[in-house]
Amino acid sequence: MAELLTVRDVMTAAPHAIGVEQTLAQAHRRMRELSVRHLPVIHGGRLRGVLSARDVALVKALDVELDDVRVEEALVGEPYTVSERTPLTRVARAMAAHKYDCAVVVEHGQVKGIVTVSDALRALAGALEAELGGAPEAMTPSQVREVILSEHVHIRGLLDRAEHAARQVRESPTDEGSERLAAAGGQLYASLGAHMELENRVLVPALESIDAWGRVRAEGLRREHAEQKGALEAAQAELGRSEQPAREKADGVLRMVAMLRKDLELEEETLLSARLLQDALPVGSADSE
Ligand SMILES: [Fe+2]
Numbered sequence: 001m002a003e004l005l006t007v008r009d010v011m012t013a014a015p016h017a018i019g020v021e022q023t024l025a026q027a028h029r030r031m032r033e034l035s036v037r038h039l040p041v042i043h044g045g046r047l048r049g050v051l052s053a054r055d056v057a058l059v060k061a062l063d064v065e066l067d068d069v070r071v072e073e074a075l076v077g078e079p080y081t082v083s084e085r086t087p088l089t090r091v092a093r094a095m096a097a098h099k100y101d102c103a104v105v106v107e108h109g110q111v112k113g114i115v116t117v118s119d120a121l122r123a124l125a126g127a128l129e130a131e132l133g134g135a136p137e138a139m140t141p142s143q144v145r146e147v148i149l150s151e152h153v154h155i156r157g158l159l160d161r162a163e164h165a166a167r168q169v170r171e172s173p174t175d176e177g178s179e180r181l182a183a184a185g186g187q188l189y190a191s192l193g194a195h196m197e198l199e200n201r202v203l204v205p206a207l208e209s210i211d212a213w214g215r216v217r218a219e220g221l222r223r224e225h226a227e228q229k230g231a232l233e234a235a236q237a238e239l240g241r242s243e244q245p246a247r248e249k250a251d252g253v254l255r256m257v258a259m260l261r262k263d264l265e266l267e268e269e270t271l272l273s274a275r276l277l278q279d280a281l282p283v284g285s286a287d288s289e
């Protein structure tokens with residue numbers, strides 16, 4: 001029996017915190033810099049609450065300037081706290097039951113870490129994969145096809161969002177528009193990175209198992225992904241470059257979006273057809289004929 005996971009195994013240790021006197025604008029900037037959605041709020045060395053990206057968004061939706069609101073006014077007090085040794089199962093149950101989206105790890109009155117829903121889901125995926133013998137590869141070709149195609153739907157949604165944000169920046173570059181573009185572009189590029197990893201793990205073996213041509217196709221897909229990875233990294237770096245004018249960044253995103261749309265289409269036509277990925281042979285059994 002595997003050892004029980006505890007909070008310590010999944011938490012983000014020494015999380016960045018923010019003070020009650022700081023403004024929501026400062027907190028918002030900090031969250032974006034760190035790519036986090038929750039900040040513990042500390043006052044006099046003690047935990048006072050948690051501020052989440054959603055709390056900030058709520059204030060923003062009221063058309064209030066984030067510079068005019070202090071963290072103290074928007075934080076959620078009495079956050080759910082746990083210790084490092086709390087079993088993760090307990091924490092996950094409590095988070096689900098009370099709809100908490102994070103737990104703050106406190107030891108002797110000091111904030112030691114934070115566990116978010118994303119951390120809990122990552123642990124869940126790891127545990128499920130371990131139970132399945134680490135084999136998403138055990139999917140049949142038609143399941144692989146379904147999983148990849150549904151991710152394509154999600155990615156198309158992200159492409160639309162990034163394109164929309166880029167067009168707005170092209171029209172009139174504002175700070176807010178640029179922020180939206182950076183967020184949409186960042187999410188798009190990160191999701192694509194994860195998508196390629198999934199394809200390498202499940203689509204490549206599925207293709208390889210089909211027939212002799214499958215190997216050629218799988219090799220082509222790997223090469224394609226290596227190229228895409230380079231392009232994505234370059235695009236991500238460009239988005240983060242502060243000295244580059246917003247309109248140029250928007251043009252870069254629009255070029256990337258157009259290219260990625262073509263890639264998705266081509267992939268669906270050539271590699272993800274129902275005819276190619278059918279279940280006559282379970283994945284991995286090509287040589288058992
Ligand atoms: Fe791909």
Ligand SMILES: [Fe+2]
Pocket residue numbers: 148152195199264267
């Ligand atoms: Fe894909």
